Amino acid sequence: MALIELRDVTKSYRRDANEISVLDGVSITVDEGDFLGLMGPSGSGKSTLLNLLAGIDRPTRGAVRIGGTEVSALSERALAAWRARHIGFIFQLYNLIPVLTAFENVELPLLLTNLSKKQRRDHVMTALGIVGLSDRETHYPRQLSGGQEQRVAIARAIVADPTLLLADEPTGDLDAKSAGEVLTLLQRLNREYRKTIVMVTHDPHAAERATHLLHLEKGTLVEQTRVASAGSA
Amino acid sequence: MKFIGLVLKSARRSKRRTALTVLSVAMAVFLFSALRAVLQGFDAVSAASSAQRLVTIRSTSMIFPMPTSHGEIIRGTAGVQDVTYANWFGGIYKDPKNFFGQFAVEPESYLRMYPEILLTPEEKKAFLDDRTGCIVGDGLAKKYGWTSGDKIVLQPGIPTYGSQDYPFTIRGIYRTSSSAVDNQSMMFHWKYADERSIVKGQVGWYVTRVADPDRAAQVATTIDQKFANSPYETKTDTEQQFSAQFASMLGNLNLLLGSVALAVVLTTLFVAGNTMAMSVRERTTEIAVMRTLGFPSSTIFMLVVGEGVLVAIVGGVIGGLLARALISAEMLGLAGGFIPAFGVTNANVVVGLGLSLVIGLLAAVIPATMASRLKIVDALRRVA
Numbered sequence: 001m002a003l004i005e006l007r008d009v010t011k012s013y014r015r016d017a018n019e020i021s022v023l024d025g026v027s028i029t030v031d032e033g034d035f036l037g038l039m040g041p042s043g044s045g046k047s048t049l050l051n052l053l054a055g056i057d058r059p060t061r062g063a064v065r066i067g068g069t070e071v072s073a074l075s076e077r078a079l080a081a082w083r084a085r086h087i088g089f090i091f092q093l094y095n096l097i098p099v100l101t102a103f104e105n106v107e108l109p110l111l112l113t114n115l116s117k118k119q120r121r122d123h124v125m126t127a128l129g130i131v132g133l134s135d136r137e138t139h140y141p142r143q144l145s146g147g148q149e150q151r152v153a154i155a156r157a158i159v160a161d162p163t164l165l166l167a168d169e170p171t172g173d174l175d176a177k178s179a180g181e182v183l184t185l186l187q188r189l190n191r192e193y194r195k196t197i198v199m200v201t202h203d204p205h206a207a208e209r210a211t212h213l214l215h216l217e218k219g220t221l222v223e224q225t226r227v228a229s230a231g232s233a
Numbered sequence: 234m235k236f237i238g239l240v241l242k243s244a245r246r247s248k249r250r251t252a253l254t255v256l257s258v259a260m261a262v263f264l265f266s267a268l269r270a271v272l273q274g275f276d277a278v279s280a281a282s283s284a285q286r287l288v289t290i291r292s293t294s295m296i297f298p299m300p301t302s303h304g305e306i307i308r309g310t311a312g313v314q315d316v317t318y319a320n321w322f323g324g325i326y327k328d329p330k331n332f333f334g335q336f337a338v339e340p341e342s343y344l345r346m347y348p349e350i351l352l353t354p355e356e357k358k359a360f361l362d363d364r365t366g367c368i369v370g371d372g373l374a375k376k377y378g379w380t381s382g383d384k385i386v387l388q389p390g391i392p393t394y395g396s397q398d399y400p401f402t403i404r405g406i407y408r409t410s411s412s413a414v415d416n417q418s419m420m421f422h423w424k425y426a427d428e429r430s431i432v433k434g435q436v437g438w439y440v441t442r443v444a445d446p447d448r449a450a451q452v453a454t455t456i457d458q459k460f461a462n463s464p465y466e467t468k469t470d471t472e473q474q475f476s477a478q479f480a481s482m483l484g485n486l487n488l489l490l491g492s493v494a495l496a497v498v499l500t501t502l503f504v505a506g507n508t509m510a511m512s513v514r515e516r517t518t519e520i521a522v523m524r525t526l527g528f529p530s531s532t533i534f535m536l537v538v539g540e541g542v543l544v545a546i547v548g549g550v551i552g553g554l555l556a557r558a559l560i561s562a563e564m565l566g567l568a569g570g571f572i573p574a575f576g577v578t579n580a581n582v583v584v585g586l587g588l589s590l591v592i593g594l595l596a597a598v599i600p601a602t603m604a605s606r607l608k609i610v611d612a613l614r615r616v617a
Binding site: 051054056080081097104111 | 235236238239242243245246518519522523524525526527528529530531532609610613
């Protein structure tokens with residue numbers, strides 16, 4: 001069943017008198033439970049597409065529908081509430097808040113819910129357990145390795161049990177070993193927990209973990225493939 | 234409540250910057266409270282002044298004396314019930330920096346004129362009976378550790394009073410029932426000073442009680458008319474007007490102190506505002522990430538404002554409490570004489586807290602608005 005539907009989505013920016021097109025008439029569907037890899041050269045529109053899915057940017061034309069909701073038509077306030085409930089975002093540079101511990105970073109999305117303190121704690125420890133960092137809850141980001149920071153970021157992304165996980169080059173800043181651990185984790189979230197994941201990547205090793213691949217070039221979809229067998233570490 | 238932890242952590246992000254901002258707000262509140270206390274002190278004296286008392290001085294200036302003969306003429310003026318007189322002594326107790334009010338008074342009439350000066354009957358009799366006796370306010374006595382019976386010596390500070398030391402015996406420690414009379418002064422017999430003075434029979438000011446306070450202005454005019462075109466022309470006002478004029482000898486106090494207070498507050502506002510703006514700029518990424526996580530613009534706004542208010546209020550508490558503890562006329566060695574006793578009251582501390590709240594709000598509102606309107610994609614792109 002289609003979780004994500006993009007219909008003829010175009011995104012362009014105005015620079016002085018020129019209109020620069022980043023995405024041009026892209027239409028895709030992503031089924032629930034898919035692990036989609038978005039690939040393409042620099043400037044192909046991958047991150048822009050991810051931003052549209054996250055609801056942190058709006059298309060110039062076309063519609064973005066996720067879980068039956070036309071995201072592109074929501075107000076700013078409604079979009080924020082929708083993001084809090086449905087989207088888990090994983091950044092390339094982790095983007096943990098440096099003055100918060102691992103626990104507090106993971107807890108951040110839950111502050112927007114009505115959960116009690118105890119309930120929040122339970123959710124956070126579960127998420128940290130899934131990423132294998134329960135024993136690091138009191139550590140600050142500066143006390144964690146790059147791989148650990150990204151795993152905390154993944155815990156933050158999943159703690160509110162979102163509908164969709166979006167990852168923007170999640171292994172871009174990691175060494176091979178840490179990258180492998182992160183990809184294994186994402187694959188596990190997809191296979192065991194049935195999380196729908198859209199991941200932007202340049203890394204062919206990362207792409208192997210996906211179930212489907214989309215290739216973008218100059219803002220248009222050039223190829224859509226199903227991965228024959230998703231690899232593992 | 235669940236966001237308070239976030240606000241506290243954000244405020245501790247740069248401990249040095251936060252500490253300096255807290256100190257600057259504390260200084261602003263401290264100065265504001267102190268200046269307000271001084272102004273309120275003068276207002277209190279004015280408000281407590283009697284509507285039935287008039288003060289007569291030389292029309293040219295209070296520093297020029299009048300002859301004792303003026304007293305009988307004033308006493309004979311219609312509407313006058315009682316008259317007393319006093320001189321400013323200006324002596325030195327051990328060290329010139331030991332400043333306090335010293336008045337040579339006609340003791341019996343002075344104590345009649347000022348029922349606010351409270352002495353026991355024994356103290357009053359002892360004072361009246363001893364030409365070299367004096368009475369001191371309980372605040373002054375406490376400052377120097379004086380008790381009844383102590384001997385003190387003043388060196389004359391004004392040449393008129395000669396060059397010999399003036400020994401005194403403390404015959405009473407008075408309390409006051411009104412801020413119209415301060416408790417930081419000393420009073421002694423006018424005759425004792427006069428007999429040692431180079432120029433005798435000189436009076437600094439007369440105080441008159443009128444029978445009918447509604448006719449006070451009329452009686453004042455009548456008194457001055459009696460001395461018009463004489464070598465010792467006078468200016469007579471109600472005690473309230475006299476107090477206000479004394480304060481105005483220091484300049485337009487309200488304008489002066491008010492301007493200083495405003496300058497201090499505005500400077501602090503700019504400092505705090507700049508600090509908040511810097512703090513928000515440094516956190517562009519974090520704000521973008523929180524917006525991505527779903528934090529609405531209004532919550533981001535409240536978090537930034539909350540941080541500004543928290544820092545400002547901490548500063549306000551420190552500044553207010555310090556002012557309460559440190560600022561008083563006694564502490565500053567200004568007490569006595571015509572400068573009223575003043576101090577920072579609990580109400581002043583509350584006003585200081587209110588001021589710090591306003592500073593926090595105003596300093597944070599623009600950075601908070603900028604943070605809440607941040608374009609997420611642009612902010613994230615800046616980082617990447």
